[in-house]
Amino acid sequence: MIIKSYLTWYAIFDNIPFWQPLLTEVPFVWLIFCFIERFAHKRKIGYYMIANLVITIVFFAAIMYYKYYGVIVTYHALAQVNQVTSVNSSVFSLLAPYYLLIFVDVIVLSVYYIQRRIRQKKQGSRSNITLPRIGKRTAVVIFAFSALLTLYNIWPNRASMNELNQAESMGILNYEAYMIAADKPSDPVPADQITQDKINELKGFSADQPAISTYWDAAKGRNVIIIQMESFQNFLVGLHIDGKEITPNLNKLAKESLYFPHFYQQVGQGNTSDAEFVVNSSYYIPARGASSQIYAGYEVPSLAKLLDQYGYNTTTFHTNKVEFWNRKEMYAALGFGKYYDMDFFGNEDAVAFAASDEVLYKKTSEELKSLQDTDKPFYSQVISMSAHHPYHLPESKYKMELPARYENTLVGDYIRAQNYADYELGIFIDQLKDNGVWDNSLIVLYGDHLGLPLYSLEEDDRVLMKEIFGRDYTRADMMNIPLIISAPGATHGARIDQLGGQADIVPTVASLLGISMDDYIHFGQDLLNGHSNLLPERYYLPSGSLITEEGMFIPGSDYEDGTRYPLPLIEETADPSFVSALNPPPDALKEAGKNINKGTVSKDKYDRALELLHLSDSYVTQLPKR
Secondary structure: HHHHHHHHHHHHOOOOOOOHHHHHHHHHHHHHHHHHHHHHOHHHHHHHHHHHHHHHHHHHHHHHHHHHHHOOHHHHHHHHHHHHHHHHHHHHHOHHHHHHHHHHHHHHHHHHHHHHHHHHHHHHOOOOOOOOOOOOOHHHHHHHHHHEEEHHHHHHHOOOOOOOHHHHHHHHHHHHHHHHHHHHOOOOOOHOOOOOOHHHHHHOOOOOOOOOOOOOOOOOOOOEEEEEEEOOHHHOOOOOOOOEEHHHHHHHHHOOEEEEEEOOOOOOOOOOOHHHHHHOOOOOOOOOOHHHHHOEEEOOOHHHHHHHHOOOOEEEEEOOOOOOHHHHHHHHHHHOOOEHHHHHHHHEEEEEOOHHHHHHHHHHHHHHHHHHOOOOOOOEEOOOOOOOOOOOHHHHOOOOOOOOHOOHHHHHHHHHHHHHHHHHHHHHHHHHOOOOOOOEEEEEEEOOOOEEEEEEEOOHHHHHHHHOOOOOOHHHHEEEEEEEOOEEEEEEEOOOOOOEEEEHHHHHHHHHHOHHHHHOOOOOOOOOOOOOEEEOOOOOOOOOOEEEOOOOEEOOOOOOOOEEEEEOOOHHHHHHHHHOOOOOOHHHHHHHOOOOOOOOHHHHHHHHHHHHHHHHHHHHHOOOOO
16 A cells, blocks of 8 residues: 555655655555454455555546546546546556556455465365454554544645645545545525626726727628637647648638637536537536536526527537537537537548548538528537547548657647648638638637646657747646637738637627627626636636736645746747737737736735636526526
8 A cells, every 4th residue: 555655646746755645645544444454354355455456446546637637536537437438548548557556466466366266166175364353452543543644634734725735735545535525515606696797897807998899790690610629739820840830721820810829728627528618608617527517407508599599500510429528418508409420420530539520521511501501690619529639640641740759759649630630620611611601600719628738748748848839838838729710801810919718709709790798697708808807727727726917826725825827928939920920909909918927916816716616606506407
């Protein structure tokens, strides 16, 4: 147990004191062993084996979950077990061989006892191994001592905001037990107290800022096409490696469109499905679990329902099975009129775990043309999937040759996969232009979530990322995704320095369409009206984290020992000709973005971010049930 504790801590935590795993993990193990000694009169070996296996699985799950999400696993993740088979390649790609050492004793002892039982049967012997029993007094003393140490580890750290710090201070096993015993939702704010004025006040809107953007109703009556790019991070926009342009089609689109470089993901445990939920609803993800599972039973206000009131057909396109991440129920909650999944796309030309982007875009473009021919506007969300972790693209899909130093690295595989995704995106854009859909549409494109987790990178990957950025790769870089908005003929190339997040897409699209949000409680804002912004974050960052124009803030135990991280600037990675090709945005938008990275993130904003999350949780969970 001691060895397993140290192996787990080494994989997750940095610069730990040598004594800390002993002080935090061993007392919990002793508690379990004391129960076995006190109550297991027979088959004691079997109970010890079961306890060993359960604790080993908890440690192993903690390692793997951290490598994928950067957080400590809790019992809530059991709801994800049925998704593991669909993403098993991602799981195995994170598996360092030495992690498996944690199971060595389980395997060896299991083989030994099985072989021993076989020999006994052959010899007609039924003798069992007997272990000496420790005395009741000894067991009570050890149990009491262990219980005191366990409480000593848990009690002072209950209020810590940062779950990673909390698990390190408590110990992983103590943290898991504490989450089961003490994890309960806070009391919701009464629905009648949740108003748009209250939300705007918490977000920091001031009366002297414009209420309506200069782009109000610029795309009135147009189709709406929202393209969600799998694992697409902002540093790819304008990126060249050894003179090779990585995403030429997306770069061209960004130069011709409204491009938001200071845009951030707001997803959690549900990853891609969370992005679909947040982008379509303008609500934050739940505190625990995937939004597609936690919120699917509610009648959720959404962009699809809003546009349905204006006569839009509403559809969503995703090449995987609709049951994956409970999407069938989520789409019903969001009010989509029709979904297209694997039954429509088939499983031909599979990449990752569904049909390729080539198939997605070809069949979708044909269907969008059919929708346009109905003489009703449509809203369609299109989910790209081929650049999914671990980015093992078939060689037949390679569209670029990587420099030798990028071969056989996660960063290299990621760049090659995104180069392919960009190639197919370019074909899709051409198809929509050829069939007449493009010029009649408002197009919104964004990344769904990060692709290169900081905590999953090997040393050679970190070196490559430092080469790309010219500095160390940070959490702020990791969370930064692009947003591009185009309404051909109505918008023109402009870089918008406004800070934004995925919850802002609904009000921004509504503004461009000239549709009022007055009767729609929402937590995003129109990114084209020049307001400052405040982005609460969850899951991929510890609770209490937020992003403002002043930077990214991550709390420690609370605000006082938290840390501010500067936001990445586009000039650091983009080709200079790309930046200069974009026109300056209107004055209000320039004003909103000019203070990027200036100042500290205040305690007031920290408190307001937490309250916004609580209001969102309260509002959604008090919506009518479906």
